[in-house]
Amino acid sequence: MDLSRWENIVLKNLWILAKKGITKISETEIKEFCDLNSTEISSAVSWLDFKKLISVDKIEHKDYNLTEEGKTYLETGLPEEKLYELLKEKGKLKIRDVMEVLGPEKGKIALIQLSKFNIKPSGGEISFQISGELESTMINRKKILSKIQVSKKLDPGEMKELIELQKRGLIEERKKTVRIVSINELGINYAMNSGNAEKLEQLTPEIIAEGSWRGREFRSYDLNVPVERIIGGSLHPLTYLIREIREIFLEMGFTEMHGDYVQYAAWNMDALFIPQDHPARDLQDTFFLQSQNRINFQHPEILPKLKKVHENGISGYSGWRYSWKEEKAKELLLRTHTTVNTIKYLYEHPEPPSAIFSIEKVFRHESVDWKHLAELHQIEGAVHSKDSSLSSLKWLIRTFYRKLGFEKLSFIPAYYPYTEPSMDVVVEINGKEVELGGSGLFRPEVLRPFRIRNNVIAWGLGLERLAMLYYDLKDIREIYESDIEWLKNYRIRIT
Numbered sequence: 001m002d003l004s005r006w007e008n009i010v011l012k013n014l015w016i017l018a019k020k021g022i023t024k025i026s027e028t029e030i031k032e033f034c035d036l037n038s039t040e041i042s043s044a045v046s047w048l049d050f051k052k053l054i055s056v057d058k059i060e061h062k063d064y065n066l067t068e069e070g071k072t073y074l075e076t077g078l079p080e081e082k083l084y085e086l087l088k089e090k091g092k093l094k095i096r097d098v099m100e101v102l103g104p105e106k107g108k109i110a111l112i113q114l115s116k117f118n119i120k121p122s123g124g125e126i127s128f129q130i131s132g133e134l135e136s137t138m139i140n141r142k143k144i145l146s147k148i149q150v151s152k153k154l155d156p157g158e159m160k161e162l163i164e165l166q167k168r169g170l171i172e173e174r175k176k177t178v179r180i181v182s183i184n185e186l187g188i189n190y191a192m193n194s195g196n197a198e199k200l201e202q203l204t205p206e207i208i209a210e211g212s213w214r215g216r217e218f219r220s221y222d223l224n225v226p227v228e229r230i231i232g233g234s235l236h237p238l239t240y241l242i243r244e245i246r247e248i249f250l251e252m253g254f255t256e257m258h259g260d261y262v263q264y265a266a267w268n269m270d271a272l273f274i275p276q277d278h279p280a281r282d283l284q285d286t287f288f289l290q291s292q293n294r295i296n297f298q299h300p301e302i303l304p305k306l307k308k309v310h311e312n313g314i315s316g317y318s319g320w321r322y323s324w325k326e327e328k329a330k331e332l333l334l335r336t337h338t339t340v341n342t343i344k345y346l347y348e349h350p351e352p353p354s355a356i357f358s359i360e361k362v363f364r365h366e367s368v369d370w371k372h373l374a375e376l377h378q379i380e381g382a383v384h385s386k387d388s389s390l391s392s393l394k395w396l397i398r399t400f401y402r403k404l405g406f407e408k409l410s411f412i413p414a415y416y417p418y419t420e421p422s423m424d425v426v427v428e429i430n431g432k433e434v435e436l437g438g439s440g441l442f443r444p445e446v447l448r449p450f451r452i453r454n455n456v457i458a459w460g461l462g463l464e465r466l467a468m469l470y471y472d473l474k475d476i477r478e479i480y481e482s483d484i485e486w487l488k489n490y491r492i493r494i495t
């Protein structure tokens with residue numbers, strides 16, 4: 001065990017004092033023996049105590065101070081003193097005059113104090129009367145006030161008067177804990193054997209340049225010392241969760257896909273067989289962009305295919321049977337779901353098998369509440385394979401949530417224009433059923449125009465709702481509120 005410079009100085013001094021027979025000393029008294037300030041001594045005492053080289057007793061100590069009133073009286077004299085002097089000079093005074101000369105407040109105090117020594121008014125007047133007892137009491141009072149001003153110790157005989165002055169509000173008392181320190185056997189041994197040479201604690205450029213480190217011993221590091229917790233930077237809880245989810249899908253052999261926020265309705269809606277008069281395309285649900293045609297339309301060859309399938313269907317399916325408009329398909333919008341990533345990917349990679357996912361942001365014209373956001377992330381995915389089936393879809397979704405620690409899910413029938421059958425994933429949060437997202441098998445009207453013949457299972461799950469469960473939040477908005485305590489202390493689920 002090595003000691004710091006301050007600890008060494010304090011311990012050596014305690015040892016020297018102990019040799020002289022002084023075995024107990026208060027922390028403040030240590031200051032008189034060494035060249036350290038109170039903070040340095042206090043820190044050294046705490047560490048020496050922790051290292052068990054000294055013992056420390058705490059005692060309650062009363063500390064006295066003058067109040068503002070006490071300070072003024074010490075400077076200008078006590079009211080009783082003023083009145084006594086005045087009477088000595090004038091012989092007698094009318095009460096009215098006393099009040100006028102001393103002021104009503106001090107006049108009253110002076111009269112009360114004098115009456116305690118039997119100098120009492122009668123018939124509206126007060127006369128001088130010599131009192132040796134009053135004179136000595138006043139000298140005593142002033143002595144106490146001035147001792148307290150310079151924090152000098154009072155004699156035991158002065159304690160009674162101190163209490164009087166406290167009652168009069170001239171002195172106030174404060175309780176202080178004082179640490180009484182005594183070196184113990186371990187400390188004495190350490191001090192005896194540690195030698196006189198101070199150990200080096202820091203290697204400064206000067207020490208290196210002067211070479212004064214030569215022949216000196218270095219203080220070693222104590223790796224067992226308890227230290228303050230330092231809170232460094234960390235991942236935002238949502239970023240952490242996104243990385244976990246990405247890891248899960250990558251481990252299962254999925255490929256990550258990426259897409260843009262701004263999309264043509266053709267890809268976000270029409271390619272997914274969402275009819276052009278579908279309520280989801282309403283201004284209420286979708287953010288449309290005013291600037292049209294600013295972005296290159298990828299794969300324009302799909303437009304006639306979409307027209308055909310919407311109007312007349314495909315492979316025995318009837319289609320929606322309405323007049324499909326190319327202008328509506330060419331409206332720009334903020335993507336409302338990441339299923340647009342999936343359908344584009346499938347169009348560009350029509351050969352099975354493929355297993356794909358994305359964790360990206362979508363936008364909805366939604367009023368925000370405890371479970372709704374207008375900007376949210378979706379955990380999107382699909383598997384295109386001859387073996388894709390409803391049961392493999394359920395298995396995949398359950399497996400995904402189980403890997404994050406959630407077992408209790410239920411599937412309920414749902415409707416999406418692009419899947420058949422469709423299922424929603426539901427979970428209970430704080431006694432309320434919350435929908436985590438949708439899933440299903442893509443319809444032939446979605447797949448056939450793009451020459452995809454095998455089954456495709458697909459899902460789109462809400463990330464923030466999952467985060468609510470994962471971090472035990474009552475309100476979805478908390479995720480974006482960035483409460484610093486939460487960001488510092490959030491806990492991940494151990495599965």
Ligand SMILES: N[C@@H](Cc1ccccc1)C(=O)O
Pocket residue numbers: 336337338339416419422437438439440458459460461
């Ligand atoms: N796109 C749907 C979810 C979904 C994805 C894939 C298949 C079925 C449903 C949504 O945004 O809620």
